[in-house]
Amino acid sequence: MNLGIDAISKDSSARLFERARAVMPSGYTRNMLVTKPHPFYAVSAEGPYITDADGRTRIDWVNNFASLIHGHNKREVVEIISQQAARLLSATMPAEWEVRLAELLVERIPSVEQIRFMNSGTEANLIAIKAARAFSGRSKVAKLEGGYHGQYDLLEASYMPKAEEWGDRERPAVLAHNAGTPRSLLDELVLFPLNDIATMREILMRHASEVGTVIIDPSGLSLGTGVYADREFLVALRETTERLGMVLIFDEVWSLRAGYNGTQGIIDVTPDLTTMGKMIGGGLPIGAVGGKRDVMSVFSVDQGEPKVKHSGTFTGNPMSMAAGFVAMSLMTPGAFDMLAAQGQRLAAGLKRALVDTKTHGHVVNRGSMTNLLFTESIPVDYRDLYAQLTPAVSALSASMPKLMAVEGLHVLRNMFVGSTAISDADVDQTIAAATRALTAARQA
Template sequence: MTSRAQGIEQNRSEHSREIFERAKHVMPSGYTRDLAAVKPFPRYADHGEGCWVVDVDGNRILDFVNNFASQVHGHAHPVVADAIAAQARRMTSAIMPSEWEVKLAELLVERIPSVEQMRFTNSGTEANIIAVKVARCFTGKSKIAKMEGGYHGQYDLLEASFQPTPNGWGDPKTPTAMANNPGTPQSLLDEVVLLPLNDVESTRELLRCHRDQLAAVILDPFRLQLGMVEPEQDFLMMLREETERLGILLVFDEVFSLRVSYSGTQGARGVTPDLTTMGKIIGGGLPVGGLGGRSDIMAVLGVDAKPKVKHSGTFTGNPMSMAAGHASMSLLTEAAFDDLAAKGERLREGLREIQRNYQIPGQVLGEASFSVFLPWQRAIRNYRDFFQAITGGLVDRLAAIQKGLLSQGILTLRGGFIGSTPMTNDDIDFTLDAMARTLEGLRGK
């Protein structure tokens, strides 16, 4: 397989354009999910080959998005594809459980420090919904604390202040919960305690103040807002100590961040939460989510538990997602994680050198298979720093870079690169050359 993209030629898009014209008649704005929206029209995927996607017009594109980090083995990995095909020939779902759910649960219990027992769901969003119910049932309290700017999927409670704005976000030390969508009831927002990420003292104070109503604190322990804001180690440790002392559950949303290491971000940071939510890589490219944690807490999901959280779902634990997830996770050995991290480091080193060569003030962030090219010098320690950066021109700069890379056949997030196991050093070097060419082209603009 070649490791050079052909680049995207503007004249090779007729088929995508034509599909999009049809899409506009049957879906709002032509899309079924906002994330796929690209102006003036999206390129429709035809198939994938390892770390490459090929669109319906035949353009080959190096994929650094990997469906928002879920495709850790890229596309159509033969082992995962065989597991899916074999299971599809046996059955896709039934009311009876299959052994695959037990095998996948065993693998996760063995690897993830906080996980003694598992329940599966169909998405990360759903895993977080169940986590909230479990925390409320176990503690007998109703409020949930989350970070300002934190993303946990599409549950309206946890969407509060995902992207708040200055016209309502309040004092930085005691942020106000803002609705993410018009029509969200105030009563729902009243159940959320917003925490200022990385402000140890203000957060400690807020936890103490709301201790009698707080069931849980939830956060992504790795990064938020497209990887630009990182929870600092002393903040994570304070959260662990304080929640334990106050009888509040600590939930790590590792839907995204499980790919940081063999034992997730919690293993890499040495901080063990009470509950962990998962998704993306544990499904081998099929829809999935999961909630794991301490047995005494997970016990509220038991069939005869009193009090009990009801949890079911037509496709929960379906053998397709479980078999694909098991095949995919089994390939992710410690050596595979080391290899992902080494390639990530090669990319980050190269990006740093390019930043120096082109005298671009900024930083390169990231860890393991996740890298962020950030042409912004000031530290981004919380959502409000991030907001200042994006409204101060960062988004335009990143969008121009993203466009330049795509024109050379490389698909990235704005500033973000998410690697996959089939990527080679040649692919990384090709990306670095394309980045240098992109910045050359943007010079003086």
């Protein structure tokens, strides 16, 4: 039996999807990738480019939803992965790589004095909530209405609530994201709107005796929406949570890529705990929870039984730790500057594309993250975004990734996530391709 990589079939994406449908519900294992009539199956990638099973190569502006900060197959990262794989894949002994990655992140991220690792952003948020509850002694958690923090059912609630059900702005209804979610779990969640300081304060004060944890992605609402948090809002949230004795968690799973010291370094607001993932694994699965020593002491076994018992078969595995350490070491302040310049060049070009094609829209850029929005104005919170997603705006937003794919771009949710592998020439090619896609959209 040929177990080598050349044993992989030459099936087209359509045929692979047919095979997938027979053995996986609807053919998928990751709902974020659902595409009609079928997804493109990836075969290989190099630097900024990804090639599918149909032989099409495109510029990759998704970078596995922000985890591939160096694009694909960065030489140093591939080398350490191969060397480490030959030496030790995983074991029930810690390896030095976890110490090295921990040292690097503690040195860079302002709020992080100590850290622990896990295998995804979802897991990081789940463990961070346990830590915050143990520390505060209060079980309820508050998050943004419309905020995304991964797959933990408590935090998934009201990720995409509908207007008919969401209730008053001052008392948002907590709505299950999945059938079967226990009501008792939803009762543990409190919601507040983004960028509305007065309402956020009022809601947190009303629930002050029960809420011990507040979690927010400091970049804003959630990936792909282009709805960003005002700095003043985050400053007010920090002040309010501190005053009310609540543990503030910054979910930087996504937003850490904004700068050398994360988003918290840019806005100069320090949370109690920070969750991380994606880019810190160099392309391999990872998650991390870090924070001040006092909160992190809930994990400590020094005084006997810890308040929070955290473990896991692949926790701190040497493959993710080694790849993450190398990828992060290459992310110098200069590399972040380069990504910011790339984002600005792209944003300026996409703005020109909107004007040239007479398309109503907006381009929002933060560092290596650039969003193309077709809403009337730039939304300030979830309800504003929802209200602006008219059938025409939704149809255009949904058609653009497909039109851009025809033009040689891999873009999901009209969000462009940069990488150090993307050159100025790739950016210019992207702007030209997006302009053609916008023209095609107008003609459709």
